[in-house]
Amino acid sequence: MTPALLVLVVVLALVMAFYNGFHDASNAVSTAITTRSLRESTALVMASLLNLLGALLCMMLLSVTASWAVELLGLGRLTESTAGAPDVLGAGLVAILLATLTWEVLTWAFGMPSSTWHAFYGGAVGASLAIGAAAAWDRLVTMLVVSVVGPLLAAGLSYLLMRGLLALARDERVRVGHLRFAQTVSAGAVATGHGLSDARLPLAVIVVALSVSGTSGGASLAMMSAVAVALAAGTLLGGRRIIRTIGRRLTDLNVAQGLAAESSAVIAMSVAIFGHDSPVSSSHGLAASVVGAGVARGPRHVHWNVARTMVLVWVATPIVTAVLGAAVAGVLLELRLG
Incomplete structure (x- = not known):
């Protein structure tokens, strides 16, 4: 891969890290801000620092190798097909990253939470097909199954937690202040996760x-450290459009709902990361948990039109990014051959 192409891939990856933090800041702070457990500025600073901590812990806990990276990204077939043409692989990575970033910007503009992982996998399928490599359909199918089962489990767990909190609320010893403190802790856990x-x-x-x-x-270690900083910097700025969607447009959120939703999201992320070392969408998990906590108070507390739109965005994510990835990869290959 030429130095210029390598620099482009690295820059786009860092931009994706930054925009991922910006796009997904809502996952950690939307409920805490809406319920006034934390001021917006305080919540974003806390989320940014804990995102940085989580990213650094990620580097310390993982055995970061090329084989690990290829497996995680589902790029095994693509790397095999381009073994003798590193520039073609580089063009494929650029196409995938541009497709992912385009979708992130579009969903942010409409205030819709979406999964960066799902966008990336969709883009990878499209770029692989355009290059002539076998697409990782198994990874895409697994991701789609997880995208259905994961949110359902998160919503169900949040529902049960909310019912438990409603029962505890009858105990006069449990005050709103206690719930606000617990929600601050759970928000911090979501940010770290x-x-x-x-x-x-x-x-x-x-x-x-x-x-x-x-x-x-040694150079890769420096770059990986830059990823943690980029992710934290994006979180600090915060995607307020999506914060409003999760915190206000999905349901009329209260402190107990926020605590139940964040706790459910933390459990789901912990199982996925430490139990299976698999990608997990914190956006899907938290949004579904907010819906589950709302249903526990009564279905009328959920704004179902917003929830339906959100699910449609989730379904469309890998499809749209696959088309974008294929289109961009095709253009880049044409330019290279031309």
Whole structure:
């Protein structure tokens, strides 16, 4: 891979890390801000620092190798097909990253939470087909199954937690102040989990690009540290459009609902990361948990039109990014051949 192409891939991966933090800041702070457990500025600073901590922990806990990165990204067939043409692989990575970023910007503009992981996998399928490599359909199918089962489980768990909190609320010893403190802790846990989970995606892209280019591990370590900073910087700015969607447009959120939703999201992320070392959408998990907590108070407390639109966006994510990835990869290959 030429130095210029390597730099482009690394820059786009860091931009994706930044925008992932910006786009998904809502996962950690939307409920806490809406219920006034935390001021917006305080919540964003806390989420940013804990995203940074989570990302750094991710690097310490993982065995970061090229094989790990290829497996995580589902790019095994693509890397095999382009073994003798590193620039073609680089063009594919650029196409996938541009498709992912385009979808992130569009969903932010409409205030809809979406999964960066799902966008990336969709883009990878499209780019692979355009290049002539076998697409990782098994990974895409698994991701689609998880995208259905995961939110359903998160919503169900949140429902049960909310019912438990409603029962506890009858105990006069449990005050709103106690719930606000617990929600602050759960929000911090969501932010840390987001750093642990989502830092892996741009990190893996950079590792693949560096390994193909034959760059030393010391340089890759510096780049991976930059991923953590980019993720935290994006979180600090915060995607307020999506914060409003999760915090206000889905349901009339109260402190107990926020605590139930965040606790459910943390459990779901912990099982996915530490139990299966698999990608997990914190956006899907928290949004579904907010709906589940709303249903526990009564179905009329959920704004179902917003929830339906959100689910449609989730379904459309891999389809749209696959088309975008194929289109961009086709253009890049034409330019290269031309």
